[in-house]
Structure formats: C-alpha cells, structure tokens
Amino acid sequence: MTGPRHADRPEHVLHPDELEVAPGTAHEGLQGWVPELASEDELRDALEKAFDYRGDVSVTRKDGSKIEGYIFDRVMGKTLADSFVRLLPKESNQRVRIAYSEIRALAFTGRDTAAGKSWEAWVKKYWEKKEKGEESLSLQPESLEE
Numbered sequence: 001m002t003g004p005r006h007a008d009r010p011e012h013v014l015h016p017d018e019l020e021v022a023p024g025t026a027h028e029g030l031q032g033w034v035p036e037l038a039s040e041d042e043l044r045d046a047l048e049k050a051f052d053y054r055g056d057v058s059v060t061r062k063d064g065s066k067i068e069g070y071i072f073d074r075v076m077g078k079t080l081a082d083s084f085v086r087l088l089p090k091e092s093n094q095r096v097r098i099a100y101s102e103i104r105a106l107a108f109t110g111r112d113t114a115a116g117k118s119w120e121a122w123v124k125k126y127w128e129k130k131e132k133g134e135e136s137l138s139l140q141p142e143s144l145e146e
Helices: 040-052 119-131
Strands: 057-061 066-075 084-089 096-099 103-107
Touching: 040 066, 040 084, 040 103, 057 084, 066 096
Parallel strands: none
Antiparallel strands: 057 066, 057 103, 066 084, 084 096
C-alpha cells in the first residue's frame, strides 16, 4: 500500500509562499472553564480541548478521587472504556493513564502558559516599544514564565 502521490493533491491546497499570513490555530480562552460532561460527545470534545490546552487540568474520577496535571497524550478508541488520556501530575513525575469512562468532571485549573503569547501579540508589543524609542529591543522571544 502506498500513500497519496504529490500529483493527487486537491486543488484547494494553500501554498505558504503565496500567502501573506498563513492560517494558524485559534486557541480558546479555556482557563477556569468547567465543561458540562452530560454526553459522550461533550466528554470527548472537552478532553480534546484539554489535550490542546497549555496548562494544567483537574480530573475528577467517578470514584471521587481528583488529580491535577498536564494532559500530554490521548487515545480515542471506539468506546469510552477504550479511550484514555495520559497525564503528568502536578505533584509527581509518575505518568497516569485515565480511561474516559472513569472521568466524572474536568476543570481547566492551571494558567495557560501561552496565553497572549501569539506572534501577532509579540510583533505588536515590539513595535510599541520601538515607537517609544527603546534601544534594548531584541528579536529573541520572551520567557513564557512571566
């Protein structure tokens, strides 16, 4: 079995060299959000957003136990029991695997470490400083730990 050939690409493919601004990913402001998990689709959607989130989340299991940490991996199976997230707990280096079927609640509790750190925000801040006459400007990125 072979993959698609270059000649088989669809006509609507965007060519980055021809674009003034390439489309990116829009990140929602999820910090502090506690999603409703009433249906399987809502649970799957919330966990997909948690995987893309750049901060810690709190997971409450159906047995009442809670764990807070960073979701670094997820596998979506056919059922909730076959699907799981992998999390780095805030208080340890031990990786934890949690089946979707074990999750009762989810909360986006940690600070989104990349909030406001988009390229556009950086360029805007750079030009504002340049207009004020700052001389110590650098093309090096700022620390995300601010």
